[in-house]
Amino acid sequence: MTPQRILREINLRMKLDHTNIIRLLGTTREFRGGSFPSFVFPWMPSGDLHCYIAYHGAGIETSIKLSLVDQVRDIASGVTYLHKLHVVHGNLESKNVLIGPENRAYLTGFSLSTDLDTSQILGTPEPGGVRFAAPECFVDEERNNSLPIINSDIYSMGCVLFHVFSGCLPWHDSKSSDIINELRQRRMPSRPGGGGIDDFLWNFITRCCSFTPRDRPSATQILEFFEHQYKPSKINISPDNLTKMLCNIPPNPTVSGGFADIRRCMLKRDGRTTQVAVKSIRPQGDVPAQKLCEGYLRELKIWARLMQENIVPLLGVARNLYSVSGCDALVCPWMENGTLAKYLSGHPTMELRQKLKLLCDVATGLRYLHSQHVVHGDLTNNNILVDVNGRAVVADFGLSFQISELTGSYPVTGAAQWMAPELVQAFKPSIHSDMYSFGSIMNYVISGELPFAHEPAVFAAFHKGKAPYTIRGNDVSQEHWKFSQRCWEPFNSDDGTSSRPSAEEACGFLRKELEFMIAIGPHLSESL
Structure with a gap:
């Protein structure tokens, strides 16, 4: 980033004054050697919208869904303000929306913005996140060196709506190069299943994502739509007949x-x-x-x-x-990368950072399940898949249960090496048994060794109180080993509780580990 570009961004940010735009408090040269100024903003404890959606999914519960609608109004209000000032955001995506106190949304990420009044483009006139970028950013050869247009923000806004109400990223099953090819063929992401987006909302999203920029609604019309026209409907979970x-x-x-x-x-x-x-x-x-x-x-x-x-x-x-x-x-x-077991065997030299990212994906998926009062019940290395973008996704809900429906008898999975010992004793699956399995997944991903690999009889090992792993692997740090061991803490048969960590704790722990590795740099982190 050049000094001129930094100065232009500071000038633009100082010009912006709106409730739903993150406020620039000032700059400092105390970080990264002071070569360039760092921006200072209010701290947003809930992170960005992407993380918020990862936690809540598509907001099945009415209270969460209403909160998401409020955030959409905030985003539309911020974009409306920018466009009235003739400013194109240029990089509108879920990661550039921060969630502050009372779950209010604030726009950030202005490094690719353009002030049309001064014709100043802060960055090169290229799209931001490909999954949220308008098709004209790729298909209109005549506009390569011209100013961005306000309508491109509207397309990106449509993609944000897609993400908010479906719980999935637009083009989540496609690589960046494939997305650009799809856009050039005038195709938009397929309507997601699950009922998070009803017909009325889908038609509006389709308008926002029109391939003819002038046919898209304005930011003011988007704001009006969510203030006066759209009311969250009861979710229809009847799957499509394909x-x-x-x-x-x-x-x-x-x-x-x-x-x-x-x-x-x-x-x-x-x-x-x-x-x-x-x-x-x-x-x-x-x-x-x-x-x-x-x-x-x-x-x-x-x-x-x-x-x-x-x-x-x-x-x-x-x-x-x-x-x-x-x-x-x-x-x-179809997951081309296959199961977690297949993916790891095909990448024997995978860096620790990528392993932790896979584990963070699994923990996030598990946290979402538990927030929806769902117990997976069969978490193994073959029931976790890896999508085309290298993201781990939890699969196979054949043995999953709603916590409210945990009555009667339930089948015990054949993958005994991954399951919690209390399940052999006829206890029902629980969030605690899921976390036991996660501890084994964690150690397996980092060390490459299967649980109970040296035990000829897993059930006998259970009865002897043995843990899935008794010795820390060479590639497992002391902190990672301690967390896995916490996941294997005993289950209290008297009151059905356990001191095992929650999926929420697992997410927090792994995120901090990832942030630490990014901070110290890839070469040093791999030597630890």
Whole structure:
């Protein structure tokens, strides 16, 4: 960043004075050797909007959904103010919206902004985050060296709305290079499933993301829409019927699990063709079809309402497709990187920072599940997948449960090496048993060693009170080892409690570890 660019950004920020624009308090040269001034802003304890959505997902609960609508109004109010001043934000995305006290939203990230009155572009006239950037940033060759346009912020605003109400990033299943190609072919992200976005809202988002800039609403119209027209409706969690949109379905399974078969095929929807996985419930010998359907309906009910970027999204269902009668096949994105086990084996020299990022993804997904009162119940290295962007996502909710429905008996997973010992003693799955499994996942990702790798009989080890790992691995730091050990603390059978950390604590711990590694630099961190 050049001194001229810094000065221009300071001048622009000093010009801005609005409730929903982060306020520049001043500058300091106390950091990074004082070569360039650092900006000083009010501290925002809730972080950015991206983190907020990762925690709350699409806001299933009415109170959270109303809070998200309030934040959208704040963002629209801030953008309206900028446009009245003839300022183009130029990099509007979820990470450039901070959440302050009382969950109010504040715009930040003005390094690519443009003051149209002075024709001053703070940065090069290139798009910000590709997932939120308007198509004209890539497809209009004549505008490469011209000023950005206000309408481009509106497209980005539409993508922010997509993220807020679906719980998933726009183009979450695509690489940056593929996104640009899709935009050049005049395609927008497919409508997300799960019911977070109703027809009325989706039509408005589509207007914001129009490929003709002049057809997009103004920031003032967006603000008016959320102040007077849009009211959060009751979420419809009925999954889409995708049967007629599936093609090239193989007769034989691509992958088979204990209870289901997975087939990789193509989904043609919204002008796009994408790879998907179709999960069909397989007959289980003498197990009555009705009992299998009960388990399927429970998985469908839970999975359909989960909308968060570290959870594999349920795209819809397919009827009469290699499944037990009465059980529709479940359709989700195909994960080319496969399971966590496959991904790690394919990247034996992965840096610790990337390993911690994967663990932070898993912990964030688990925290979201627990915030929705869902117990996963079967967290293993094969029930965590890695998407096309290297993000870990939690999958397979066949043994998951709503905490309020934990009555009766439940099947014990066959992956005994990952499960908490109390489950063998007929205790029901809980957030505590999920965290036991997470401790094993954490040590496995960092060390590369499977839990109970040297125990010929896992159940016997359980009864002897042995932990999944008894010796700290060479690549496991003392702090990471201590946290994993906390996850394996005993379960109190008398009152059903445990001193194991929560998923919230796991997220906080891993985030601090990542921030520390970024601060000290990649070379030094890898030597620790």
